Amino acid sequence: MLAINGGKPIRYGGWHTWPPRNEKTITQVTKVLQSGRWAISGPYVNSPLFEEEFAKQYAEFNGVRYCVPTANGSSALVIALEALGIGIGDEVIVPVLTWVATASTVLRVNATPVFVDIDPNTLCMSVDAARSVITERTKAIIPVHLHHSMADMNAFIALSEETGIPLIEDAAQAHGAIWRGQRAGSMGRLGTFSFQQSKVLTSGEGGAVITNDPELYERLQQLRADSRRWVSEPRKLNGMQLIASGKVMGANYCLSEIQAAMLLAQLPYLEEQLKNCAENAEYLDQKLASLECLYPLKQPSCLERRTVYEYIIGIDREAFGNHPIERICEALKAELGLCFYPPDTPLHQSLLYQPLTKKRFSNTSEKAKILDVSGLSFPIAEEAAQNSIVCHHAAFLGSKSDMDDIVVAFEKILTNVNEL
């Protein structure tokens, strides 16, 4: 009998949990608390900033020259857009299947998000769909690296070179993924990350922008610290490290020292963690593919190492008795003590994306009409959202025997589908 109907479950939880807890994080955070400096806008205290050290190490990790940490992944997107000078009247192309922030941040700089459908292989933005909506108002394209795949960066880079439209890679879910030897986020003009609690590197809340462009780096500093940039002079006790420049109007999107310390404590373990998760995902792909009614994501050949943020798998709903995804997820959860859930709703149908409820986004009926996306249709994203199941990367932090349990749970549900 299925566990959802009172049968014996395959296991009672016992999965790795997220966020990670380690001693080093506690020691580092304590150091900050005792230092007398909790913010980069506070006076200098004769010890290096955790924020600057993290920026340096995270830039190195990604193989780029510069990194500007931010309060969250959304503010990273806002300042990336602003650094490119994007604003009123501009259009930015975003995939319709993504977290709401990819699109809501475009609204926040007074530009218009233009949604496009996804590529059924990667579930990331389709480059052909992006090409088809380019106008003279298009000022950026934001490929998002979702779940455990990546947008086809070869094709997006070619499109960007051909049209001169810059790419902002939203790598909020893809820290450390490797595409033809390069890290996710390092191939566009700018790349953005989130360190929100669920992400693969986290400080509860947090974010970062990376770039190789020194001018963009100067602008990003000021955009995130109320128009202030780093001073170049030697640092003096109780002096300020940020000074006004009068060149770029910013806002406060700074990461706190406590958050930077948490990130610094965890960064040394990230590579090993990502590798382990990718190996487990690869193993699970192979096992689940043999069940024939489950369709693991095809991995593009250029994706040398995926980052598993949310493991997504396509399912043949008929084989599961055409039950709603939620019911299948509940049955899996009952067998394993592990959460499964449906993917995000495509933004044109999502409760999270409601631009007309905020006056700052439209002051004319003409603008309101442009922002009303409720009548649009994106068949590939809609189909993927209705026929996929998602599981958080925490489940992949362990061993192959954890993966075997997931396979057994799917098999058990499929052989007892009449019970669902």
Ligand SMILES: *Cc1c(COP(=O)(O)O)cnc(C)c1O
């Ligand atoms: C999490 C996420 C964001 C936003 O990050 P926050 O830190 O929550 O602001 C943006 N884009 C994608 C694809 C995300 O998954």
